[in-house]
Amino acid sequence: MDVKKGGSVVQAQVKLQKHNEKEMGMRKGPWAVEEDTILVNYIATHGEGHWNSVARCAGLRRSGKSCRLRWLNYLRPDVRRGNITLQEQILILDLHSRWGNRWSKIAQQLPGRTDNEIKNYWRTRVIKQAKQLKCDVNSKQFRDTLRYVWMPRLLERLQPTSQALEPNQSGLVLHASSSLLPSNSDHSIERGSDLWPGFNNQMLLEQGSGGDLLESLWDDDNMCFLQQLSYDLQMK
DNA sequence: AACAGTTTCAACCGCTTTATC
C-alpha cells in the first residue's frame, strides 16, 4: 500500500472522497431515530455488508463507514448494552494483559460487546483507577500486580458462585491457572476446555451470575487492597 | 436553581489491511 510517499495515492483518494461527501451534503453527528429505522429496515431486507451501497440505496445521507459503525455498535440486535459485569471486567483485564490494545480481538471474546465499548471501559475506568494508584496502566508493575496478585484474589472470591454454574463445553474458557502464572503462551483462551469450567461464555451471558458478590472491580474494598499493594511494592 | 467541573460514550478521523477488478 502506497501511503508513505508525500501526496500519496491513498491521500488523494481520501481527499476526493471527503470532497464528494461534502458535495452530497453528508450528515454527521448523532443519528436520528428515523435514520436508525431506515438502516434497520434496510438491513433486515437486504442484509449486512457493502456499506457504501447500503448508505446510498437506503437513501441515508451518511457515509458507508458511519452506517457500519452505527449498526455494529448500536443497532445490531445481539449487541449487549449497559453495565459490564464483573466477569467481563476480569476477562478484559486478563485479555488486555496479554494482547494489549487489541480491542476488536478482545471484544470477540465477550459476546455482544463491541470493541468501542471495551475501549471506552478501559479508558474511562481502568486508566482512571491506575492513575489513582499512581501507576502507569501499561507499566509492568501494574500489569503484574493485576495478573499475579489481584486477579487470583478476585477469582478466589468469585469461584464459589462460578462453580455452581453448568459447564459449557462449547464456550470460551479462561484458564485461571495459566493466565495467572508467568507464561508466554497465547493459548490461555480455548474452546471446550474444562480446566475451570465455571468461567466461560455462558457465565458472561447470564446477567448477574457471580456479579451479586461484587458489583465492580473498582469498589472501595478492592481499591484499598490495590493501594496497599501499590504501597508495598514501592517500599520494596 | 444555577453554574462549573467531571465523566461517559457515540461518533468521527486517519491509517492499515483486505478484497476486487
Place this chain on the structure above:
DNA sequence: AGATAAAGCGGTTGAAACTGT
C-alpha cells in the same frame, strides 16, 4: 501486479449527562 474500493482498527473528540458546590 497494480490500482482502487471497501472494510476494519485503534485513537481521539465533543456533546450530553451527571455530580458537586
